[in-house]
Amino acid sequence: MQITINRNGENHGPYPLEQVREMLANGSMQPNDLAHYEGAADWVPLHQVPGVTGDVSPPVLKSTAPAPTATKESFTPTGEHEHEFRVECKPDFAYLTVQIPANQTLKVEASAMATMSTNMVMKTKMKGGLSRFLGGENLFINEFTAEGVPGEIGIAPGSPGDLEHCYLDGTKEIFLQSSAYVGSGMGVEVDSKWQGFKGFFSGEGLFLLRCTGHGDLWFNTYGAIIEIPVDGNYVVDTGHVVAFTGGLQYGVESVGGLKSLFLSGEGLVCRFSGQGKVWIQTRHPTAFAQWTFPFRPSKNN
Amino acid sequence: MQSTIEGAPAFAYINVDLEPGETVIAESDAMSSMAADLDMVAKFNGGFFGGLAKTFLGGESLFVNHFTNNTSSTRRVSLVQGTPGNTRQIDLNGNTFCLQPGAYIASTPEVNLGVKWAGFKSWFAKEGLFKLTVSGRGSVWYGAYGGLLEKEVDGEYIVDTSHLVAYEPQMQLKIQLAGGLFSSLAGGEGFVTRIEGKGKIIIQTRSISGLADWVNPRLW
Numbered sequence: 001m002q003i004t005i006n007r008n009g010e011n012h013g014p015y016p017l018e019q020v021r022e023m024l025a026n027g028s029m030q031p032n033d034l035a036h037y038e039g040a041a042d043w044v045p046l047h048q049v050p051g052v053t054g055d056v057s058p059p060v061l062k063s064t065a066p067a068p069t070a071t072k073e074s075f076t077p078t079g080e081h082e083h084e085f086r087v088e089c090k091p092d093f094a095y096l097t098v099q100i101p102a103n104q105t106l107k108v109e110a111s112a113m114a115t116m117s118t119n120m121v122m123k124t125k126m127k128g129g130l131s132r133f134l135g136g137e138n139l140f141i142n143e144f145t146a147e148g149v150p151g152e153i154g155i156a157p158g159s160p161g162d163l164e165h166c167y168l169d170g171t172k173e174i175f176l177q178s179s180a181y182v183g184s185g186m187g188v189e190v191d192s193k194w195q196g197f198k199g200f201f202s203g204e205g206l207f208l209l210r211c212t213g214h215g216d217l218w219f220n221t222y223g224a225i226i227e228i229p230v231d232g233n234y235v236v237d238t239g240h241v242v243a244f245t246g247g248l249q250y251g252v253e254s255v256g257g258l259k260s261l262f263l264s265g266e267g268l269v270c271r272f273s274g275q276g277k278v279w280i281q282t283r284h285p286t287a288f289a290q291w292t293f294p295f296r297p298s299k300n301n
Numbered sequence: 302m303q304s305t306i307e308g309a310p311a312f313a314y315i316n317v318d319l320e321p322g323e324t325v326i327a328e329s330d331a332m333s334s335m336a337a338d339l340d341m342v343a344k345f346n347g348g349f350f351g352g353l354a355k356t357f358l359g360g361e362s363l364f365v366n367h368f369t370n371n372t373s374s375t376r377r378v379s380l381v382q383g384t385p386g387n388t389r390q391i392d393l394n395g396n397t398f399c400l401q402p403g404a405y406i407a408s409t410p411e412v413n414l415g416v417k418w419a420g421f422k423s424w425f426a427k428e429g430l431f432k433l434t435v436s437g438r439g440s441v442w443y444g445a446y447g448g449l450l451e452k453e454v455d456g457e458y459i460v461d462t463s464h465l466v467a468y469e470p471q472m473q474l475k476i477q478l479a480g481g482l483f484s485s486l487a488g489g490e491g492f493v494t495r496i497e498g499k500g501k502i503i504i505q506t507r508s509i510s511g512l513a514d515w516v517n518p519r520l521w
Binding site: 050051088089092093094095110111113115116117118120121122123124142154157158179222285286288292293296 | 460490516
C-alpha cells in the first residue's frame with residue numbers, strides 16, 4: 001500500500017507502509033498529518049490509515065500474560081530415546097510431537113492424531129482382538145509412515161492429563177494398562193493377547209498390555225502421573241494403575257476381605273511385590289464416569 | 302486498559318481492567334464477575350441480522366454484552382470461556398484472523414466480527430458452513446478445550462478437524478480423508494484439514510470428541 005502525506009498544503013510521497021511507520025516512529029511525521037492511500041475516498045488523519053499504527057490510536061491492549069512460548073513446557077528428550085520428541089502443555093493437557101525419519105513408521109493409538117506433516121501416510125491395523133475391545137480400548141492402532149522425507153506427528157490423547165516416555169532396551173518389559181497406550185516405535189512389541197486370568201478377573205481398568213523389544217513407548221494418564229519405586233510391597237487401586245516394570249510380581253485382591261469390597265468403596269487393589277517401578281495416575285477414570293453419569297441427558301419414552 | 306490471563310492452561314480466565322470511558326465486548330455468558338458499578342448492555346451481535354448470522358452460521362451467541370466503565374476510576378471485569386482449557390489474546394493491527402465456531406470470547410470495540418463462507422466441505426467435516434473472522438484494530442480473546450499451541454506453517458500441514466482453533470486468513474483449508482477409506486473410518490481419524498500457505502495456526506491439544514471416546518466406554 002502506498003501512502004501520500006499532505007503537510008501544510010504540500011504533498012509528500014507516496015511512501016510504502018513500512019516507511020510511513022518508521023517516519024511516524026522517529027517523529028518526522030505526526031499521527032494527525034493528513035494522508036491518502038490507495039482506494040481511500042478522502043484524506044484522513046494518518047493514524048486512521050489501516051495498518052499504520054497500533055500504538056498511537058486506538059491503544060492496543062498490553063497483556064501481562066506470559067508469552068505463549070513461556071507457558072508451554074517443552075523439552076528435547078535427554079534420556080535414551082529412539083525418536084526426537086517433545087511434550088507440551090504438561091501436566092493438564094500433555095501433547096506429544098514426534099519427529100519421524102524418512103520411511104520410518106510409528107504406531108499410534110487410534111483417533112489420537114491431531115496434526116501431521118502431509119507426507120505422513122496412515123494405515124490402520126487391527127490389534128489384539130477381543131480382549132482389547134473388552135478393555136474399553138479402541139480396537140485399532142494406526143501406523144503412520146513418513147514417506148520419502150522426514151515428517152512429524154502431533155498426538156493428543158483423549159483424557160485430560162499427563163504423558164510419560166519410556167525407552168525399552170530389549171531387556172526391559174513394561175506392563176501397561178490398556179487405555180494408557182499412546183504410541184510406540186516399530187521395534188516395540190505390544191502384546192494384548194497375553195492377558196490371562198488376572199487381567200480378566202481384576203475388574204475394570206486393569207486390562208494389561210505387555211510391551212517388550214527395542215524403542216520408544218509413550219503412555220498417558222488421567223490426572224497427574226506419579227512414578228513410585230517399589231522395594232517390597234506396595235498397594236495401588238486398580239483404577240489408578242498406569243504401568244509397571246516387568247520384574248514386579250502382582251496380584252489383584254480386595255483390600256480387606258469381601259466385606260470391605262462392598263462396603264469400603266475401595267474395591268479391588270493391585271498388590272505389587274519385588275523391586276521395580278510403578279506409575280500411577282492421580283485420578284480414577286471410573287470415578288470421572290460416575291461423577292458425570294447422573295448429568296447425562298436421559299432418554300424418556 | 303490492562304488485561305491478564307490467569308488460571309492457564311486448565312481453567313484460564315481473563316481479567317480486564319477498564320479505564321473510565323472504556324468498553325469491552327464479550328459473548329453472552331462470558332462474564333463471571335465484575336465491579337458492581339460497571340454498566341452492562343446486551344446488544345445484538347452486529348445488528349439484528351448480523352447477530353442472527355453469527356448465531357446460526359458462526360456458532361456464536363445472538364447477543365453480546367457491552368461492559369462500559371462510566372465511573373471515574375479503573376474497574377475490573379472477569380471473563381471466562383465455557384469449557385476447561387486455555388485462553389489466548391490476539392492483538393489486531395488492521396489485520397484479520399479466522400476463528401473456529403465457538404472460540405470467540407471477547408474483544409475491544411474497534412474489532413469487527415464477521416462471518417465468511419467456509420464451503421460445503423467444511424460443513425461435511427462438521428466444522429460448519431461458515432467461519433468467524435475478526436478484523437480491525439484492538440484485542441480479541443479466544444479459547445478452547447485443552448492447551449493452545451501456536452504453529453508456523455510454511456507449505457502444507459495436516460490438522461485433525463477437531464483440533465484447529467484459529468488461523469491467519471491467507472491459509473487455505475481443504476478437507477480430506479485421513480488415510481484410505483477403510484483406515485479413515487475404522488482408524489477413528491475420519492476427516493482431517495489440509496492447511497496450505499505460509500502463516501500461523503493455533504491448535505488445541507485436546508478435543509471434546511477425544512474426551513467422549515475416552516469416557517463413553519466407561520458409562521454403562
